[in-house]
Every structure is written in structure tokens, then in C-alpha cells.
Amino acid sequence: MPLTDLAEKIDGAIGDAYCAIVEAAQAFNQACEKSKNLQDLSAMELIGLDRTFESFDNNSLCEISYKVEEIFEVETFNT
Secondary structure (H helix, E strand, O other): OHHHHHHHHHHHHHHHHHHHHHHHHHHHHHHHHHOOOOOOOOHHHHHOHHHHHHOOOOOHHHHHHHHHHHHOOOOOOOO
16 A cells, blocks of 8 residues: 555656646746736646656556556456
């Protein structure tokens, strides 16, 4: 269980990082909107945040499950 908790913390950290970046990007966008010459800039478009975070794969929980099945010789059935 401690390993699964740590694996879940990875997901939490990824989510926290995403939120922090979105907040910073929103602050940037608001500053640009108030600017006379930079109103057409958008941080979200510039950094490709969604594409970046879509590429994160945290397979820790799955790998833990596979290892437990292997260690204890558990047979699973896929339906």
C-alpha cells in the first residue's frame, strides 16, 4: 500500500503542476490583454500545455499490480 500511495502522489503532482502552469498562463494572458501592443499573445497557445500534459503517462499503479500478480502468481482474467 505505501507504494500505491506514492504512485498516486505522482498523479497528484502532475495535476498540481498543470494547475500552477495554467494559473501562471492566465496571469500572463491578463497582463497581455492590458497591454497596448501584446493583446494578441496567448500563453496557452504559445506553450502547448494540453499537448504536453497529454504525453505524461504514469503507469506506476499498473506496474505495481503486475509485479504483485507476478510475485504471488495471481491469475487474472480479462473480460
